[in-house]
Amino acid sequence: MRVGVVTFPGSLDDVDACRAIRLAGGDDVPLWHGDESLRDVDAVVLPGGFSYGDYLRCGAIARFAPVMNAVVAAAQSGLPVLGICNGFQILCESLLLPGALIRNDSRRFVCRDQRVRIERASTAWTAQYTAGEEVTLVLKNGEGGYVANSSTLEELEREGQVVARYLGPNPNGSMHEIAGICNGRGNVVGLMPHPEHAADDLCGAGTDGFRFFTSVLHAALSA
Amino acid sequence: MTRVVVDVMPKRDLLDPQGKAVLGALPRLGFECVRDVRQGKRFELEVDGDVTEDRLAEVRRAAETLLSKPVIEDYTVRVEPE
Numbered sequence: 065m066r067v068g069v070v071t072f073p074g075s076l077d078d079v080d081a082c083r084a085i086r087l088a089g090g091d092d093v094p095l096w097h098g099d100e101s102l103r104d105v106d107a108v109v110l111p112g113g114f115s116y117g118d119y120l121r122c123g124a125i126a127r128f129a130p131v132m133n134a135v136v137a138a139a140q141s142g143l144p145v146l147g148i149c150n151g152f153q154i155l156c157e158s159l160l161l162p163g164a165l166i167r168n169d170s171r172r173f174v175c176r177d178q179r180v181r182i183e184r185a186s187t188a189w190t191a192q193y194t195a196g197e198e199v200t201l202v203l204k205n206g207e208g209g210y211v212a213n214s215s216t217l218e219e220l221e222r223e224g225q226v227v228a229r230y231l232g233p234n235p236n237g238s239m240h241e242i243a244g245i246c247n248g249r250g251n252v253v254g255l256m257p258h259p260e261h262a263a264d265d266l267c268g269a270g271t272d273g274f275r276f277f278t279s280v281l282h283a284a285l286s287a
Numbered sequence: 288m289t290r291v292v293v294d295v296m297p298k299r300d301l302l303d304p305q306g307k308a309v310l311g312a313l314p315r316l317g318f319e320c321v322r323d324v325r326q327g328k329r330f331e332l333e334v335d336g337d338v339t340e341d342r343l344a345e346v347r348r349a350a351e352t353l354l355s356k357p358v359i360e361d362y363t364v365r366v367e368p369e
Contacts, residue, residue, distance in 0.1 A: 121356055128353075141318060157356065163357045166297075167304040211359060237302065 065281050068105035070135070072097040072126045073230040076113035077148065077260060083248040084263040085109070088277035095143035107188070108135055110151030112204075112258060113235035121163065122207050124280045132158060143202045144188035144280050145252045147203055152244070152254035161245055161254045162220070163212030168205070169237025176259050177269040178203035178245045179231040181237035186223055187250035191276040193235040199272035203235055203243075208256045210245075220245055227253055289338045290367040292344050295355040296327035330354055331367075338366050 067085045071078045082092035093105050097115075098226055102108065116125035126132065134153070139145045139160050147155040167266055168174060168264045177200050180195040193199070212220070220226055228244035234255075244255035260275025297303040303325050308368040332349075334342055346364055355362040 120353070124353065162358075166301070166354055166359060169302055169304060171304045171308055209302070213358065255316070 065105075065107045066076045066103075066275075067091070067280065068093045068095040068102055068108045070095045070110050070131055071111070072115035072129060073151070074114040075111050077111040078113070080260045080263075081109045081111045081148070082262040084212045084274065084277045088274065088281055090277065094176065095131055097126070097131050099131045100134060101104075102131075102134045102138060102143075103267040105233060107146070107283075108138070109134070109260075110145065110147040110154050111260070112149030112151060113205050113255075115135055115150055115154065118150075118207075121153075121157070121182065122280055122282070123150060123157040126154045127148075127157040127263065134257070136160060136281075139247075139252050142249065146189050146276065146281060147206070147252075147254045148258055148260065148282070149256055152256055155252060156185050156253045160252050161247060162216045163210060163245070165207050166211055167207045167211055168235075170235075171204040173204070174208065174235050175202075175204040176207075176235075177201075178235060178243075180228045180257060181231055183226045183229055184246065184250070187227060187246045187253050189253045189255075189276045189279050189281055191229060198231060200262060200269050201273050202261035202269050203257045204261075205236065207255060208236040210240075210242040210256070212239065223248060224266070228255060228257070239282055288333045288335065290365050291334050291343070291344045292336060292348045292365060293332065293346065293354050293362055293364050294327060294361050295330070295362045296325060299361075301359055308324055324344070327360075328354075335362075351352040 084094040185195045230241045260278040262273030305326040306324040350362045
């Protein structure tokens, strides 16, 4: 099972994502932003960071990187794609997911352990959770406020495309306390908190995020 | 060459934290008359030759696909007088 992790100039969490994939028993495949091919991977992670210095808007330049042509095409035909933090922003810029992420309403960078509720377990990345389960992940962002127009929000709620929701005080002003969403098919997931930083007891906020990576390994095996 | 200016602004009904931060700083510096601030971006595009309707349409496409994100921002396009 090969899981690609894209490194853009300014990506920060690609190495942690690779490590989480290895811990889960997968083969991590580093992909470069200039690559045209996805090297036959079975899934892709767009990691956190500040791709292209967050110039213009977060994820706006990364969206036009050569590798994204391949990612968008593959995602549309069902390849599991997980965008974490900056990766979530890139997925919104790519229009693979609706809405956008704007500066935190607090105007402060938030960095802390964050309780979230997994709202949807029927995605490629959350199948090993139970809907309603409460977990601790790591939140660290300056532009994590999820916004969308009211009809989009209504559709996300109606179709069950909200994957994770913040618990406790809203950390960044996200509408409907949204921490993560998926596309209609459930193969593309965008998540603001970081499961890859909660995958190993040694250096994280517990291991609640680990199952994002085991979920996709099982999804690929059974596909 | 002609200069075409694209102004990109956060949508009216959307929170603009940067504008709010500037608004908070102004009175501290003694600028008391400002009621509200919204912060956007200005792009100056140098365009080859005369600006035709086709060129302007192209600039609008660029404004929609790259310079702005329509879900959260509005843009205006204008030709700068020489």
